[in-house]
Every structure is written in C-alpha cells, then in structure tokens.
Amino acid sequence: MSIEDAAARLRHAADTGVPCTPVRDLLGEDAIDAAYAVQELNLSRRIATGDRVIGRKIGLTSPAVQAQLGVNQPDYGTLLASMEIADGGALPTTALSQPKVEAEIAFVMDRALPHPDVTAHEAIAAIGFVVPALEIVGSRIAGWDITIVDTIADNASSSHVVLGSTPKRLTDVDVVTATMRMDLDGQTVSTGCGKDCLGSPVSALVWLARTMAQRGTPLSAGDLILSGALGPMQSIEAGGKIEAEISGLGSVLVNIETT
Numbered sequence: 199m200s201i202e203d204a205a206a207r208l209r210h211a212a213d214t215g216v217p218c219t220p221v222r223d224l225l226g227e228d229a230i231d232a233a234y235a236v237q238e239l240n241l242s243r244r245i246a247t248g249d250r251v252i253g254r255k256i257g258l259t260s261p262a263v264q265a266q267l268g269v270n271q272p273d274y275g276t277l278l279a280s281m282e283i284a285d286g287g288a289l290p291t292t293a294l295s296q297p298k299v300e301a302e303i304a305f306v307m308d309r310a311l312p313h314p315d316v317t318a319h320e321a322i323a324a325i326g327f328v329v330p331a332l333e334i335v336g337s338r339i340a341g342w343d344i345t346i347v348d349t350i351a352d353n354a355s356s357s358h359v360v361l362g363s364t365p366k367r368l369t370d371v372d373v374v375t376a377t378m379r380m381d382l383d384g385q386t387v388s389t390g391c392g393k394d395c396l397g398s399p400v401s402a403l404v405w406l407a408r409t410m411a412q413r414g415t416p417l418s419a420g421d422l423i424l425s426g427a428l429g430p431m432q433s434i435e436a437g438g439k440i441e442a443e444i445s446g447l448g449s450v451l452v453n454i455e456t457t
Contacts, residue, residue, distance in 0.1 A: 211295070211338035220345070220348045226347070233351040234350055236351035244280075249280050253276075254406060255356055256402045256403075258349075260427060267349075269346045275353040275355070276356070283334075286453075289453070290454075293358075295338055297434050300333050300429070301380045301428050306326045310419050311407040311416055314411040321400060321403050331424055362448050363448075371446035373392045380432065388431070399425035
C-alpha cells in the first residue's frame with residue numbers, strides 16, 4: 199500500500215501544482231527499489247493516457263550532490279514525449295514545479311545495449327550522435343526537501359528537456375574536456391565541463407546501460423539519454439531566457455515565460 203500511497207501523493211502534487219510532503223515516510227529512508235516502483239507506477243498511468251517513452255535521464259552524477267544526499271550512486275528517470283521542447287521554444291512557468299535548469303550532453307542511441315555487463319567500447323559504438331541539451335528539472339516535493347528515495351519516486355525530479363539543433367558524431371567532439379557555459383538573460387550562472395559528469399558522460403551512459411539491463415528494460419536504438427549535469431543547477435522560478443553553450447557541440451536555448 200505504501201507504494202500506491204506514495205504514487206498518489208506525487209500524482210496529486212503534479213495534477214494540482216501544489217508541492218507535497220516527502221514520500222520517504224511512506225517508503226523508508228533506504229527503499230530505493232520501492233521508489234523506482236513508485237516512479238514506474240506513475241509513468242504507467244501517463245503512458246496509459248497517451249504519452250510514450252523516448253529515453254532516460256541520469257541524475258546525481260556530481261560527487262558533491264551525492265554527498266549532499268548521502269549516496270554513492272547516480273539515479274535515473276524516464277523521459278516522455280510530452281517533456282521535449284523545441285530548441286528556441288517557450289515554456290510557461292505554470293507548467294513547472296519549483297523549476298531549476300542544468301546543461302548536459304545528450305546522446306541519441308543508434309543501437310540497443312542489452313547486456314548487464316556493457317563495456318565502455320560497446321556504449322561508445324552504440325551512440326548515434328551527441329547534442330547539447332538543457333534539462334528543466336522540477337520537484338513535486340515542497341522546498342526540494344528530498345533524499346534519493348524522494349527524487350527517484352518523483353521520476354528523478356524530471357520535468358522537460360530541450361535539445362540543441364547541431365547533432366555531432368562522438369568522434370567529432372571530446373565529451374570529457376568539453377566546456378559548458380550557461381547564461382540566464384545574458385548573465386553566466388553556471389559553468390563546468392564533461393569530466394564533472396562521473397569523470398565522463400560516457401561513464402554515466404555505461405552506468406545507465408548496465409542498470410537498465412539489470413532491471414529488464416535495456417536501452418534501445420533511438421533512445422535519448424541525458425547524461426547528467428555539467429555544472430550547478432540554476433533556479434528559474436522567475437523565468438527568463440536560458441542559453442547554454444558546450445564547446446564542440448554548439449548551443450541550446452529555451453525561454454521560460456511567466457504569466
């Protein structure tokens with residue numbers, strides 16, 4: 199019953215736009231499997247109403263954020279078609295819940311990765327192309343009062359994703375040394391580089407591929423993968439124009455509009 203109750207609490211928060219209390223009281227402080235069950239339950243409801251899975255996102259790739267939440271592993275969430283916003287497009291704050299934004303390197307997979315012991319070279323060979331991305335994250339938990347259990351249950355705090363319009367082959371960009379700058383209304387608010395994401399965005403992809411294969415839902419050809427933040431998140435509750443530039447990959451932009 200706790201899984202259903204936790205799912206209902208988060209669903210009500212999403213439907214009403216009113217953040218809720220954490221769900222760790224229902225699931226347990228270390229109940230990671232139960233948290234993923236909550237995530238899957240609410241995703242299944244969205245899929246049943248016509249949405250569809252387009253990929254996955256990796257969270258908690260920063261050692262500093264892991265330390266803050268008292269964990270030593272990343273987590274993942276699921277990306278749905280309704281979450282994708284066009285490069286240069288607009289997103290109203292009314293569609294968001296306590297929003298923040300981070301810049302990432304995204305992979306689009308050319309091949310499936312079905313094995314739970316996926317190697318780095320297999321992951322590299324499976325990547326179709328690479329694009330810059332902005333991930334708009336949001337929490338249905340009031341005040342972002344989260345542990346790893348809360349964020350996993352809340353679909354890894356997923357909200358929306360914006361992909362750049364300049365796809366590149368992996369051979370044409372060094373994703374480890376690539377530098378990132380993210381601006382809000384023309385002012386730089388976040389910087390970082392590829393190695394800040396688990397040492398390499400490819401390492402994050404390997405972790406995800408192994409994890410999804412172990413859970414019986416391996417990565418497939420065509421999947422969009424957000425590999426993790428390259429720098430600190432920035433609050434965007436007040437709206438604004440957000441643009442990120444990743445060296446070797448180009449830029450990506452979204453307008454957050456207040457009403």
